[in-house]
Amino acid sequence: MTDYVVKTTDLSKKYKNNLVVNNLNLNIKRGKIYGFIGENGAGKSTTLRMLTGLSKPTSGKINLFGFDSENKISNIRKRIGALIESPAFYPNMSAYENLEACRIQKGIPGKKCTKKVLEFVDLSNCGKKKLKNFSMGMKQKLGLAIALIGNPELLILDEPVNGLDPIGIVQMREKLKKLNKDKNMTIIISSHILGELYQLASCFGIIHRGKLVEELTLKALNKKCRRSLNIKVDNIQKTAVILERKLNTTNFTVLPDKTIALYDYIDNPGKVSSILSKENITIEQILATGENLENYFINLVGGLK
Template sequence: MSDRLMTEQKMPLNTAARSAEVVLRTHDLSKRYGQRLVVDTLNLEIRRGDILGFLGPNGAGKTTTIRMLLGLITPTMGSIEILGQDLATQRARLLPRVGALIETPALYLYMSGRDNLRAVGTILGGVPAQRIDEVLELVDLRHRQRDRVRTYSLGMKQRLGVAIALLQDPDILILDEPANGLDPAGIVEMRDLMHRLAASGKTVLISSHLLSEVQQICTRVAIINLGKLVTETSVEALTRGQGEYNVQLEQAQEALTVIRAQSWGHTARITSEGTLITPAPGGRGKDLNLFLVNAGFVPDALTPATQDLEQIFLQLTNGGSGDSK
């Protein structure tokens, strides 16, 4: 048997059980601007420990949704529940439980990173110096905390923005395009920060255009288009494909003929690179392997066929044409 045989998908980074507490829920959330319903009866659910990627083409309604979640604009219809309570009636109590970074943070450029945190801490009240140390550590800015923000890279400013959002140790962190405009090194640093947040058990909603980032960071994705929820599922389930397997073996053509003759194998095919893509009997990789071996074909490798999140996204959003309609 092949030593590269692999039938299980690797587990997502954060495996928060779906039974975890719902920390944020929207009920038919809608926002109308003039004649346009830019957020259309959106029902979202975020559970504790989820790292939810909030995806959609330009103009899909992501920022508008986030502004409603933060109480910055009022929904036209529908409601928002945070930690089991209604945001509209419990605003003052709930908003401190939500930290946010919308696009670029508002920073005092002539002050140091630490002084920015101190200033915001003073405005918020009750933020101990120790918490400032903690968030500086978390966003990896301790070594630059005394330098003026003017001298920071864009990535460092974004991370300082995340640090500000974390000051009150919120239950939920909402980040609108945190990696927007960052260079590859900045993106890697932001990704590492997201991993640290995930490991610390934070619940995070991240809106992004960077699908490969979402695929690496998030446990779940919600995709919206034209204000409507297109899908809300785990990254693993979304990218798993249709229960198909990639099989590498020497006699791919012969194996294809045999598989095609099976009741479960009609859709099997061979890619231009020579990889056999096939469903499995009963949908199980080990049964496919057994079938192949019994038929005289020993696979070099057998892995679940995954779809790229980018392809799925374009399919689900009709080529990502949110703004053009």
């Protein structure tokens, strides 16, 4: 069994003279929640459409579950559930009827799975209410239900929290975490709400103007965005000894520019400053630093042309 559910090699998509996706190389491991990040028009939806077979690549290769031949991939896509853009609903039918129509269309046997999925997305009590009378949030939940019918191994979601209120967003997050944990379901999710994505994803792919800028794990992101007190002093060696003896911490490192990054006492710089001053250390600068995913993304792509 391959470790990678999705791999792409130089995947590209061109519309007329516009190169929307440019030599994209994704690497998504089984059982991961992959946060796909990029501005509007960066190529996220186009990439997801190519993975699901809704759009044909101009060039490059797609490998799904270890297979990359066109004939096998077509069949392999039965193992994928997807919510991309606005799914096609029947406006005069109920949630149950819409989901039943989808189940029959996909050739999935048994009605029990329909009720089970509706319960999972909290739409089992809608009764005969027609979809045209649903809120945007309810439609998003039904879209998730349609993606989940058939118990897919890979779930691809494009902006799944659009239209959800804060409570709905939290509920969606917890449901996706449960699917990932209980079923080892691999999930690819794009979202403009980067703070929410940070709480959900275990790895990230950042795309900018069709190109993959970076892939990194949550652990690597946290290391890059780690909060610290950055301290510039006149005597690094003496300061290191004071931090260990007076503040009882070895949780610091000396950066290339000779700044000490202290990962403790971030919310109490006054204590650090006071102790160092008493020990006759000249403090040139003491500054709390660190980034969240949103700031990291902005800083990463901000300097790119």
